[in-house]
Amino acid sequence: MKIVFAATGGNWDSTVDSRFGRAEGFALYDEEKDELTWHSNAENKAAGHGAGVQAGQKVVSLGADIVVTGGNFGPKAAEVIQAAGIKMVPDVGEITLKEAYNKVK
Amino acid sequence: MVISGKGGTGKTSITASYAVLGGKEVVVADCDVDAADMHLLLKPDFKHKEKFYSGKIAEINQDECIKCGKCKDVCRFDAVPVIDGQYEIDEINCEGCGYCFHVCPTEAITMKDSLSGDFFISKTRVDNTLVHARLAIAADNSGKLVTQVRTEAKRIAEENNIPYVIADGSPGIGCPVVASVTGSNLVVIVTEPTVSGIHDMSRVAELIGKFGIKSVCIINKADLNDDITQEIKRFLNNNKIPLIAELPYDLTFADAITAGKTIVEHDSGMISRTIRESWKKILKTV
Amino acid sequence: MFFVKRMKIAIASGKGGTGKTTLAVNLASFIVQENSDNRNVVLADLDVEEPNSGLFIKGQLKKSEVKYRMVPEWVENRCTFCKKCADVCNFNALAYIGVSVLIFPELCHSCYACSELCPENALPMKADRMGEMRYFLIDNGLHFVESRLDIGIEQAVPLIKQTHEFLDSEFSDDDIKIIDSPPGTSCPVIEAVKDADIVLLVTEPTPFGLNDLKLAVDTMKELDKRFAVVINRYGIGNDEVERFCEKNGIPVFGKIPQMHEAAKLYSNGKLLIDDIKEIRDEIGKISMNVKMIR
Numbered sequence: 190m191k192i193v194f195a196a197t198g199g200n201w202d203s204t205v206d207s208r209f210g211r212a213e214g215f216a217l218y219d220e221e222k223d224e225l226t227w228h229s230n231a232e233n234k235a236a237g238h239g240a241g242v243q244a245g246q247k248v249v250s251l252g253a254d255i256v257v258t259g260g261n262f263g264p265k266a267a268e269v270i271q272a273a274g275i276k277m278v279p280d281v282g283e284i285t286l287k288e289a290y291n292k293v294k
Numbered sequence: 295m296v297i298s299g300k301g302g303t304g305k306t307s308i309t310a311s312y313a314v315l316g317g318k319e320v321v322v323a324d325c326d327v328d329a330a331d332m333h334l335l336l337k338p339d340f341k342h343k344e345k346f347y348s349g350k351i352a353e354i355n356q357d358e359c360i361k362c363g364k365c366k367d368v369c370r371f372d373a374v375p376v377i378d379g380q381y382e383i384d385e386i387n388c389e390g391c392g393y394c395f396h397v398c399p400t401e402a403i404t405m406k407d408s409l410s411g412d413f414f415i416s417k418t419r420v421d422n423t424l425v426h427a428r429l430a431i432a433a434d435n436s437g438k439l440v441t442q443v444r445t446e447a448k449r450i451a452e453e454n455n456i457p458y459v460i461a462d463g464s465p466g467i468g469c470p471v472v473a474s475v476t477g478s479n480l481v482v483i484v485t486e487p488t489v490s491g492i493h494d495m496s497r498v499a500e501l502i503g504k505f506g507i508k509s510v511c512i513i514n515k516a517d518l519n520d521d522i523t524q525e526i527k528r529f530l531n532n533n534k535i536p537l538i539a540e541l542p543y544d545l546t547f548a549d550a551i552t553a554g555k556t557i558v559e560h561d562s563g564m565i566s567r568t569i570r571e572s573w574k575k576i577l578k579t580v
Numbered sequence: 581m582f583f584v585k586r587m588k589i590a591i592a593s594g595k596g597g598t599g600k601t602t603l604a605v606n607l608a609s610f611i612v613q614e615n616s617d618n619r620n621v622v623l624a625d626l627d628v629e630e631p632n633s634g635l636f637i638k639g640q641l642k643k644s645e646v647k648y649r650m651v652p653e654w655v656e657n658r659c660t661f662c663k664k665c666a667d668v669c670n671f672n673a674l675a676y677i678g679v680s681v682l683i684f685p686e687l688c689h690s691c692y693a694c695s696e697l698c699p700e701n702a703l704p705m706k707a708d709r710m711g712e713m714r715y716f717l718i719d720n721g722l723h724f725v726e727s728r729l730d731i732g733i734e735q736a737v738p739l740i741k742q743t744h745e746f747l748d749s750e751f752s753d754d755d756i757k758i759i760d761s762p763p764g765t766s767c768p769v770i771e772a773v774k775d776a777d778i779v780l781l782v783t784e785p786t787p788f789g790l791n792d793l794k795l796a797v798d799t800m801k802e803l804d805k806r807f808a809v810v811i812n813r814y815g816i817g818n819d820e821v822e823r824f825c826e827k828n829g830i831p832v833f834g835k836i837p838q839m840h841e842a843a844k845l846y847s848n849g850k851l852l853i854d855d856i857k858e859i860r861d862e863i864g865k866i867s868m869n870v871k872m873i874r
Contacts, residue, residue: 434767
């Protein structure tokens with residue numbers, strides 16, 4: 190399974206970002222390969238409107254099965270993610286990626 | 295919390311008063327970026343200033359342009375006038391869609407960042423922080439600048455362990471209002487007993503209701519029209535919105551602004567007391 | 581042959597709550613009552629998020645139209661999933677998610693780029709409801725057009741634009757048009773005042789009023805629009821606004837006095853000109869100043 194975390198950094202002890210659309214970036218954990226990779230959200234943070242739409246698309250393109258964020262998903266982001274059949278896990282709080290992963294498991 | 299209401303009802307005056315009463319316990323955000331006025335009462339130092347960009351504007355490189363006119367053909371916003379035989383971009387009309395950029399056969403068009411306005415973080419004369427902005431002329435008042443103001447205010451509050459953020463909201467019901475209201479714990483609706491005031495208030499209440507956020511109400515100029523004040527009270531009752539203050543129609547408000555002071559500093563009588571009490575009620579409700 | 585001077589008067593302000601609507605409804609009603617040059621008078625409320633003028637005037641509904649703007653619609657069986665649409669859209673109104681294309685009409689600016697650049701014609705544009713325009717004939721002969729955005733619709737400009745188109749097609753240059761604009765200086769205001777022959781900037785004589793007036797003046801200059809100032813609630817605050825206008829050569833067409841009685845009438849949705857002579861005279865002065873331009 191591929192799990193994407195909205196995050197402030199790409200390490201297991203980085204914190205989950207409380208925002209989604211304007212998160213610092215996304216940490217993708219590929220369970221099969223046991224790989225944690227970082228994907229910056231920089232170009233999207235600057236979006237006027239529709240940051241959630243863009244971020245949602247990005248997560249879809251990463252092939253996520255589950256998306257985790259510290260706070261809420263905005264309505265547009267939610268629509269994109271749900272339409273793609275990805276499971277949403279909001280409100281985990283500002284915990285580390287490691288803790289978030291354990292929660293999801 | 296956000297202070298919301300129709301223009302002219304006294305939102306800014308009241309928010310500024312709360313800024314003074316809250317002192318170091320509050321970070322103030324002026325979300326009324328199209329007509330920012332709070333700085334006139336709080337005398338900020340504009341310490342941190344940043345240019346703020348949102349969206350794009352097209353630009354034509356005349357050296358590459360072969361005057362084929364494709365850009366003008368596809369533009370739906372009358373943003374490509376021909377002046378003295380040259381194709382130009384009207385920066386006020388240009389929406390930044392980029393259609394022209396995609397069809398130009400010689401790649402003579404680039405999309406550059408559009409200046410939305412200026413963003414500031416200041417220390418006020420009552421020694422707290424004010425986060426504010428000024429929208430550039432003819433800029434798109436998207437929720438983005440407002441969101442930036444609120445996000446920064448929240449960040450500063452969190453980093454410095456300041457318990458409250460009070461925001462002077464944008465008037466109306468459009469996008470900037472939604473941006474200022476979502477994510478708040480409490481909305482303080484300021485209204486007045488006029489047909490316009492009650493009309494706007496019910497629209498705001500409807501919008502806030504949709505987001506499920508707690509709200510309270512202040513009736514300003516309450517003695518101007520007793521009938522409508524009663525009507526407002528009935529509306530509040532029916533919608534379970536607590537009334538936290540009734541302020542009289544009094545030129546003291548205008549005098550205070552003219553003197554560059556907030557009403558709680560300028561007045562020492564009933565008005566000031568009512569506002570102080572409403573602040574206490576807000577702190578209890580939040 | 582008489583030369584009829586085209587007269588489209590926009591009423592704007594940097595700040596909300598200064599008295600735009602008050603001036604618009606009273607000025608329009610005054611001109612209609614005087615009827616000195618036998619021209620039709622049209623009042624248009626383009627404050628589409630919060631149109632308020634209608635609270636002050638009553639009449640018969642002549643016409644009601646739902647207003648639409650064009651947004652793309654995804655036709656699945658024509659799509660080859662090339663993603664060009666999502667790449668082209670600068671407003672994030674399209675999301676490509678591998679199996680489908682999602683559309684977010686609230687973000688769409690109706691530029692048609694995605695639709696016209698789609699190689700398979702899989703994104704035809706379709707009409708999406710944004711609000712309503714209503715045209716009333718008021719008891720005193722005034723024509724009144726009001727446009728209102730549906731709640732939740734974020735973009736005001738398309739509705740304002742379409743209302744202007746209606747005004748220009750339904751009425752002629754012989755008819756005097758008064759436009760109640762939205763407050764502020766951003767896009768909707770620009771759209772509302774774009775075609776005006778003169779813009780009246782309403783302000784109050786306080787530091788807030790002056791601050792916002794300066795922004796409004798800068799905007800009018802940027803648009804190269806002819807403008808004048810009307811001071812409302814004259815008597816409160818100080819004389820900084822007057823001195824600013826004097827210093828910058830900005831004509832002040834009128835000073836409507838602060839009066840408790842006026843505030844009370846306003847609160848009840850009543851016109852001021854019918855009950856307060858002083859204000860009627862001042863509105864008359866403004867009307868004359870407007871008619872004398874050029």
